[in-house]
Amino acid sequence: MIKKLIVLLTIFVLFGCGSDALSMFKSEMEGSAKNFEGDIHGTYASTYTPLKPENIVIRNATIFDGNGNKFLDYDVYFSDGKIKNLGVDLEVEGAREIDATGKYVTPGIVDNHSHMGVYPAPSVRTSSDGNEATNPVTAEVWAEHSVWSQDPQYKLALAGGVTTFHVLPGSANLFGGRGVTLKNVSANTVPDMKFPDAPHSLKMACGENPKRVYRSRGPSTRMGNVAGYRKAWIGAENHKKRLEREPEHRDIKNETLVGVLDGKILVHNHCYRADEMATMINISQEFGYKVSTFHHAVEAYKIADLLADEGICAALWADWWGFKHEAYDMTIANIAIVDQARGGTGCAIVHSDSESGIQRLNQEAAKALAAGRRAGFEISEARAMTWLTKNPAKSLGILDKTGTLDFGKDADLVIWDGNPFSVYTKAEQVYIDGALTFDKASNFMPHTDFDIGIKEWEEK
Amino acid sequence: MRLIKLLILFSFYLFPHADDMYLLKGGNVFLPNVGFVKKDILIDEGLIISIKDEIDSSISENVINSDGKYITPGLIVFSALGLIEIGALPETIDIRSETYNAGFDPSDAFNPFSQAIRLNRSKGVTSTVNIPSASGYFAGLLSYTKINNGLKQKKQGPLGLLTSYGQSYDDSRAANLMFIEDLFSYVRNGYDSMKADQIQFFYGTDNEYRFTKRDLEAIQKVINKEMPLVVRVNKATDILKVLEMAKSENINLVLWEANEGHMVAEEISKAEVPVIMDPLNNIPGTFDSLNATYENVSRLHNAGVKLAFYYDQSSGVHNAYLATQSAGNAVALGVSYNEALASVTLNPAEIFDIKNVGVIAIGYDADLTIWDNDPLELMTQVETVFIDGSKQDLSNRYDELTERYTKEEELPNSYRSR
Incomplete structure (x- = not known):
């Protein structure tokens, strides 16, 4: 090469x-180049181009910058699609002025667990494309090859302030396949939605789901699951050795797994129980890879210190529980406990895993924040905003591009008509790469082809 | 002597006790058609006995200072609380039946010690409308249960007969409508109750077509207008068909879900049919809900339709208390605050004629929730809950787990009592 x-x-x-x-x-x-790198940077690379980026200065807003800071009566200036400045009474020439007195500005929300596109609406068998449940190890499949670019759900998430989302395969398999990070823009092809240079990810799943789906052929137990992961990683090590002898050899399943071993693909591991997460960390140590994030992790609070020590994020619901046995030990303080572990060095994320929940992630964060305070933690709203922006961006390997309002980052941001931790607050405008993509007042938003011709009523 | 002690203890467990008189002083009290007003509330023997601007503190030993707090009727939710412990474990689920359908009432399976009950009580819920889920043409009978601490709960019911109408994998929706008409006609014309248990209404072997005497009796109650037919339906044209059917069959109707209700809001209003819904259902999740929208709730509200809310999103089964989140969002979507709060308290009681609950008024059951702030806001906490005048234990498993894992102790947490 x-x-x-x-x-x-x-x-x-x-x-x-x-x-x-x-x-x-x-x-x-x-x-x-017909190889791992060629796939990612060539054939299947992002072809995303932003809408029309504007030069805009938003004035007098309350700003949560995504780094855990809150600024009152602040201005934010962005141009050429990038954040240029935050400050008081910024002197800017030639920019469109937006008065945001009484309003809040935050980074665009990043949801690191979505199945939009692979489980689109309407939910019907013909477009149910999220689980290749034909083998416990399908590291070779890519969610981006299932994503339907015309899913009418994207714009609903956009109206909730979501500017980036990570689409994962489902959790039927030990290795479900690769995930893809998308900008929340309407486009006719998936590469046109792909977040430029976002690392690929690998979905893994613990516990009940794989052992239920494969109970007749195996794995049918948690120990069977673990044997399945280890066998697959040994296979990947063998593939890596073979590549030294035969650099041209292709094996798309093992290319994904070797991508993880080489630190180029981030592991997103569906795992509920604390003891299982600890086992998954052991496996990662045996084979020398790192788990980026445990997803769902209803019991993350039981090993919050371990997660903080290992630098592993936990992507969590505020309050889901009880739908299965491994989701029984719920506490609404889960997110706060993970966040506050080891002197506040934990990485807590509010995720949705839901086409409904993704529309109100700010509300989910509010409930988690309230529970954290109730449990005795002093956590600010600005800190809670990191659960929706900075931390998920970190978990996806795109924190250098989005997730905070730092200089030079993509101008992905939301203007809210009030405090985003209130149930009465709505996103008023959403910008992606400095371009207006949603405006509540004028009802400006993208519509997919699926929306065409459906509406039998007049919107207000 | 020992026996008497036992008996006393036993009766304490059996019946919600309310011999304590409580005075709730200075709270913002939610009154129907008025909103929050600063009032004192006196409760005794399970009932609200006085609501005044000022009640002298000397009247009761138990004064709860409610200055700056918000007092509402306890939440009435639509749920399977106490009937489902863990969703993916059928052995912990009691809302299903293969044997009965229309006559199936799951309320006798109610488990007051469910962890979901404890959580929801701590979040301000005082009673639930139990949702059955039998397989067949009818899901079963709706009933009402209080969720107080202890072994015994007050029940009312049956409140209504639940069914659904719309898309299906086999029969056309037209065929389903024909079937309902034929079935009602069969019951109306006097089915042979002696043979009902032996015969099947249609000679199919499929359970969907099998009706026992108990099932046919439930349908008879709908025909007699003793209770409404509750129809889960979404498509606008289907809603119109159901309204027509109810009119021609001369039965009372309640609509459930109604994602496209906004397209026929005037017709629903004219028929004076209430709608039980989640204002957050805005996804075109099925071909029956292609016109689902956030505007549904405000359009139905503006047309004058009586509404009750539940929380249908994802983990709604175990988090029925989040009906307040649905109601808060409804306010943001254009519903008046008082109506939104009534939709999780008074309206469920009115829609199903549940006696003596849902409102703070003299003579009504003292089912009350005291909140530290606006009950519809996300960060508001519940401070006190009364059910039938009895102050409830609000401990719950999630608080206990939180404490177990956040308190530093010498011994491993498994050695702590909690």
Whole structure:
């Protein structure tokens, strides 16, 4: 790969090609590379381009910056799709002014657990594409190849302030396949929605689901599940050795797993019980990979210190429980306990796993915050906002691009008509990469093809 | 002597006790058609006996200072509380029946010690409308249960007969309508009750078509207008068909879910049919709900339809108390505050004619919840709950687990009592 690049660069130097031509050739080269890197950076790379980014200064807002800070009567300035400045009475020329007195501004919400697109609406068998439940190990499938770009649910999440979401395969399998991070924009193709340069992810699942789905052929027990993970990782190690001998050899299942072992693919592990999460950490240590995030993790509070020590995030519901045995030991303080572990170094995330919940993640965070305070923790609203923005962005490997209102990041942000932790508050405007994508007042929002022709009534 | 002691103890467990008189002083009290007003409330022997601007504290030893607090009727939820412990474990579920359908009432299976009951009580719920889920043409009978501490709970019912209408995998919805008409006609014209247990209404072997005497009697009650037919239906055109059917059959009707109700809001209002719904259902999740929208609730409200709310999202079964979140959102979506709060307290009682609950008024059951702030807000906490005048234990498993894992102790947490 590097050799090839040097050869090409030599050619460019010799023939005096410009930088545009270089990048064109570079992408062609990577696109044609039939391997792990070629897949990610070439053939299946993001082709997303933002809508029309504006130069805008939002004035006099209450700002939660996503880093845990709250600023009163602050301005935020963004242009060319990037955050440029936060401050008081910013001097900006040539920007559209928005008066946000009495309003709140936050980073766009990042949901790191969604099945929009792979379980679209309406929910029917013909487009139920989230679980390749034909084998306990399907590391070779990619959620992005199931995503329906015309799912009418995206815009509902957008109206709830969600600017980025991570679509995962379901939890039927030990290894469910790769997940994909999308910008919440309407587009006709999935690559046009893909968050540029977001790392690929791998969905793994513990507990009841795999052992229920495969009970007749195995695994049918939790110990069977663990044997299944370990066998698969040993297979991946063998594949890695083989690649040293046969660099051209392809095995798309093991390419995903080796991508994890090489630290290029982030593990998102569906796991409810504390003891099982600890076992999964052991497995990751045996094979030398890192778990990015445990999802659902109803019992995360039982091992909050361990998660903080290991630098593993927990993506959680505020209050779901009781729908299955491994979700019985619920506490609404779960998110707060994970957040406050080891002197507040825990990484807590409010996730949805729900096409309804994703529309009101701010409300879920409010309930979790209230429970945390009730349990005796002093947690600010600004801190709770990190559960919706910074931490999920970190968990997805895109914190350098979104999740806070830091200089230079994507101008993904929400103007709320009041405090986002109130049940009465609504998102008023949503910007993605500095472009207005939702405006409540004018009813401006994208509509997918599916929406066309359906409406038999007039919106107010 | 020992026996007497036992008897006293036993009766204490059997019946909710309320020999204590309580004075709730200075709270913002939710009164129907008025809203929150600063009042004192006196409760005795399980009932609200006085509501005044000022009641002298000397009248009761038990004064609860409610200054700055909010007092509402206890929440009445629509749920399977006490009937489902763990969703994926059928052995902990008692809302189903393969044997009966229309006549199936799950309320005798009610488990007052369910962890879901404890949680919901601590969140301000004082009673529940039990939702059956039998397989067949009818899901069963709705009933009403208080969720007080202890072994015995007051019940009312049956309140209504639950069924659904709309998309199905087998028969056309037209065929389903024909079947209901034929079945009602069969019952109306006097089925042979002696043979009812032996014969099947249609000679199919499928359970859907089998009706026992108990089932036919339940249908008879609907025909006699002793209770309403409650129909879970979403598509606007289906709602119109159900309204027509109720009119021609001369029965009382309640609509359930009604995601496309906003398209026929005037017709629903004209028929004076109430709607039980979740204002948050805005996803076109089925082809019967393609026009689902956040606007549903305000359009029904503006048309004058009486509404009651439940929380249908995801873990709604165990978190029925989140009906307040649905109600709070309804306010943000254009419903008046008082109506939204009534939709989780008074309206469920009115829709099903549940006696003596749902409102803070003299002579009514003292089912009360005291909140530290606006009851519909997300961060508001419940402070005190009364059911039939009895101050409830609000301990619950989630608080206990929280404490177990947040308190630093020398011994491992499994050695602590809680």
